[in-house]
Amino acid sequence: MKTLTLILLVLPFCIFSQNMDNEKLDTIYTTVSDSIQGNPGAWQFFVKEIPLMCITDTNHNRMRIISPIADSNSLSDELIKAALVANFHTALDVKYAVSDGVLWSVFIHPLKELSENQVKDAVSQVYYAHINFGTTFASTALTFPGRINSRDDDVEKKKEQPKFKKL
Template sequence: MNNKEIAAELSKLNNIRIVDDNPGYWVILLENFQLHIITDEKANRMRIICPIKDTSDLKKNQLKEAMQAHFHKALDTKYAIYDERIWSVYTHYLKELTAEMFLDAISQVFHGANNFGDSYSSSNLFFSAGDT
């Protein structure tokens, strides 16, 4: 994919609202989450990130549970800390990304953010029962 193709895919989605639309940087609203789509065509990279909550608002064991989810529930999306916030993050090579993968990435980032503090899953697929 490239920036033009990403913009075209975003324009097809009727369940989002685009609030910032610039080649290489888009902000979309999906339900009550703000997803940032950032690309660098020269570096061949794409990232979708979504802020979840401030680290100061974490409950006991939430960080540990999020790290355990990386092993079996978060799939292609991971949790990260940046600027004292927890984020749902997906990164991929841009040119190798397909439209189907891009749409799945949006879904996984959204579900990773939405399920933080509960199942911590980015989809309904799990690799194992995981830690308890």
């Protein structure tokens, strides 16, 4: 019984003691990017020629990884609607968002609670949401809940009119 009590007391500290910080993020971004610039708390880096940025607020335990995709004013209503549907089904941990006239792929999370693997996965998802905008709108191969995309359609046709199968 004493062992079980000790495990129950210690386990939450093991699970939630990730303590991600700007120094760790800097190391991660340096290893996963092709090039990087900026200062701890405000980085711009490239992954396969796609620009990504990370901004942290250590006082409020927040961070976001973002990638600019397009001028939001140039997007059709169908593409905007498709992005909103993707936020539910295929964007997973990232979302499509509009701010200051730009469409972004965005990952937002509490900073300290992140693990190294979660940060790497977040970079990957922001990257893939960026490059898949207008086609599959996917940030990973996984879809939720079990959504099936038609991959036989021509990519250009999908960009003009996103198609989604009814559930």
